[in-house]
Amino acid sequence: MTKPIRILVPVDQDAEALRIALGYAQKICEKFGPEVQDIVLLVHTKQQLDHTGLSQSLGAGHVKALAKGPISLSGGGRLHAETMKTWRYPPRKSVVVVYYAEPRILDFVDDLNNIAGVVVVPDIPAAADGWVARWGAIIHGQAQQAPPSALIDDPVFVRAIETLSSMINLSTGLGHPRDKAMANEIMRILRTKGHSDQSANIKSWAIRRGWRPDHAADLEALARKIWALRAKPSLSGIHDPEGRYRRWQADS
Structure with missing residues (x-):
């Protein structure tokens, strides 16, 4: 079984974070081919899609369209919007873009199956550091890390x-x-x-x-x-x- 590709887009990218994250998600879809075309934008609550900087990055038209169902992305793939409350197990192999990431929502994603990749965007510095160390995730703008350490050296x-x-x-x-x-x-x-x-x-x-x-x-x-x-x-x-x-x- 192919392990999910895991990527962190640091919070300091700010206004460009969504564009960068979706770009990575689309590249993961391309890597897997036709079997992976679904990208899920995952947030804690619906309000984070309506009244935050993320909603401004998406644009009012896309926010409204996503409320009705998936939308096609210009670079390929279908974008869905889900919350921790509405989403359980993806019916098809998917890439997850986790916004406002912190340990609780990252644990939620780590418990999912049928995931081709995870792209994480925290809103607080260091909020995803434990997840990065756990998996040896790729960090945008940095050289590829070595494989994750043993974590426990005893x-x-x-x-x-x-x-x-x-x-x-x-x-x-x-x-x-x-x-x-x-x-x-x-x-x-x-x-x-x-x-x-x-x-x-x-x-x-x-x-x-x-x-x-x-x-x-x-x-x-x-x-x-x-x-x-x-x-x-x-x-x-x-x-x-x-x-x-x-x-x-x-x-x-």
């Missing part, structure tokens, strides 16, 4: 949470009590063995490995809770913590 920690990922149902995350208990045990063992807090990166790590963003956020919250404990947690009641830890060391 190999034993990584092996432990890889074990968790392989044993739970990723479609439900930590929703099942047994799976949450397993995650809790793993975090407690790692904390007790002196490993540092990885909660700042664990959500992105999990999303990159197939976790849904909301489930990855649950894993992050659990990690924060364990490392916020004043003292190292007790391992009593946990099955074979020493043996499990030795296996993570051996496999890392």
Whole structure:
């Protein structure tokens, strides 16, 4: 499966941001060919299409037309306008232009399937930095970045949470009590063995490995809770913590 192409158009492009973003979206469509002709302009709310700088960039005529359905773009492709409330899963493979991007709407997009590309335009500097680091996104005006880093540079920690990922149902995350208990045990063992807090990166790590963003956020919250404990947690009641830890060391 081809991975989505991910691009950031920095906020400092301002008035030109929409034109640049749509240009990138059309190039992604061209790369995929006839199977990808739909570009979705995604915002938080309908008001952002009607009463913001974005509406001025679109023009009143296009805003009115988009309210009725997709419009054809001069450079190719069909432009749709959607909000987080109205859009769920694209019926056809699409490119998404995310406007006024910040973590919540970017998590929403990361949870979608059938996406050929994502072009992100934040309205606040650094609002999409976590998403860029997560995916190693291309940044407009900058040289191509190296592939994304491992995010977590502790190999034993990584092996432990890889074990968790392989044993739970990723479609439900930590929703099942047994799976949450397993995650809790793993975090407690790692904390007790002196490993540092990885909660700042664990959500992105999990999303990159197939976790849904909301489930990855649950894993992050659990990690924060364990490392916020004043003292190292007790391992009593946990099955074979020493043996499990030795296996993570051996496999890392």
